Amino acid sequence: MEARAKKRILFVDDEPPVLNLLQVLCRQADPNWEPVFVTSGVQAVKLMTEKPFDAVVSDMRMPEMNGAELLEHVRDHHPRTFRVVLSGYVDQPLTFRSLTTAHQYQAKPFKFPVLQSMLARVFALDRYVPDPTLQEAICRTHRLPTPTAFEARFARELSSMGAMAEGLGGLTAYDVALTAKLLQLVNSAFFGAARTILTAREAVQALGTGLLRALGSTKKVFWGQEADQLTDFPLENVVKHSVATGMRASRIISLERGRPDAEMIAFTAGVLHDIGKLVLAVAAPERYRQAVVYGLSEGVSECQAERTVIGATHAQVGAYLLGLWGIPEPIVEVVAWHHEPRERLAVGFGPLTAVYVANILENQQASAGGGVTDAALDPEYLKALRVDPQRLNRWLQAGLGE
DSSP states (O other): OOOOOOEEEEEEOSOHHHHHHHHHHHHTSOTTEEEEEESSHHHHHHHHHHSOOSEEEEOSOOSSSOHHHHHHHHHHHOTTSEEEEEESOOOHHHHHHHTTTOSEEEESSOOHHHHHHHHHHHHGGGGTOOOHHHHHHHHHOOOOOOOHHHHHHHHHHHHSTTOOHHHHHHHHTTOHHHHHHHHHHHTSTTTOOSSOOOSHHHHHHHHOHHHHHHHHTSHHHHOOSOGGGSTTOOHHHHHHHHHHHHHHHHHHHHHTTOOHHHHHHHHHHHHHTTHHHHHHHHHSHHHHHHHHHHHHHHTOOHHHHHHHHTSSOHHHHHHHHHHHTTOOHHHHHHHHHTTOGGGGGGGOSSHHHHHHHHHHHHHHHHHTTTOOOOTTSOHHHHHHTTOOHHHHHHHHHTTOOO
16 A cells, blocks of 8 residues: 655744644654644745645744744745644734634644644545645635625625624625635634534624624625626525525424534535535636536536536535635535535435435526426435435425425
8 A cells, every 4th residue: 555645744933842842742643744843934934945835833923924924925835735823812913814824723722632633634635626736726715705795785784883793693694605704713713612613693693793893894804806707607696596505404404303503514514515616716717617618518417527627526625625714524524525425325314415405406496497306316315314205395395485
């Protein structure tokens, strides 16, 4: 068996005791790691010029070059490198600056098993997107497009003196890009709650309107490429379909009397299931356009066309980005496999099944002008889950009457 290439990790901190501790801990960590330790951003830049690294873990407040400046350099010159901020300071301007450069955040004093798990999870994302060029394009992405009308509405609501977290949370759930960004922020060490947050509504409540206003004061945090700059990409339709899928998926879980957390996972994963399309439209627009043309000309499925032209499906691309951003793993898994649930048949009925079914039914309802049919559902998959006609009929009705 061919040995796996070692993962090179660059740790940057101007406090020698912190680096010494990291050196000791890394010796006991994954033998597949190749850690390197430096005390300044300038040294880090020099080393990265000589040989690439798979990840950079940097302190925020350092002389000469702070962590945000270092990660900006890494983003611009070494985009495939996973970027982590490791800091014990809450410097709001500096922290906000890092939001466009860092993929994830850890606080000091840190728990090394948490950092180790984070790195292991990100290094495993290659299974979704093995192509280095596509990985680089995804890693450059830190904001995604939002329909212009939604952006304007959210800005108005946020600026209102009477804005309440509950109302903003409900509104946020109607946008794909903002849902993903808020989950990235709230599940990080800098802004995070005491538990894993699974929905945009919870994220807004945890962050609070004050912090949201501060974040929303600059478009660099929330908003990405202008919607009208996306050539031939049906952004509003994709967002509308995604929200409808999330709503139907959560109702399917409710009908099956699933756990509350399963219902939340199904809703958020449904909203985010097509986020890979937004990523491709922004990060690899020409390749994505070619895939769409190929699918139409050859009469093959969307996923088959994407695999042929791009080397990965939009589901895999979406999972890769969400994994980079530290979105909870149950959500990432559903996004990754929502077109191929048979690959995860062992997990049984759950959010993946709900999103898989909801996505197909919402697509069929749209294409049939309101008629719903189960023709495209995989009968063998449903049979394996013991989904009988009566049960399926309840799912068919779950999205009607809205």
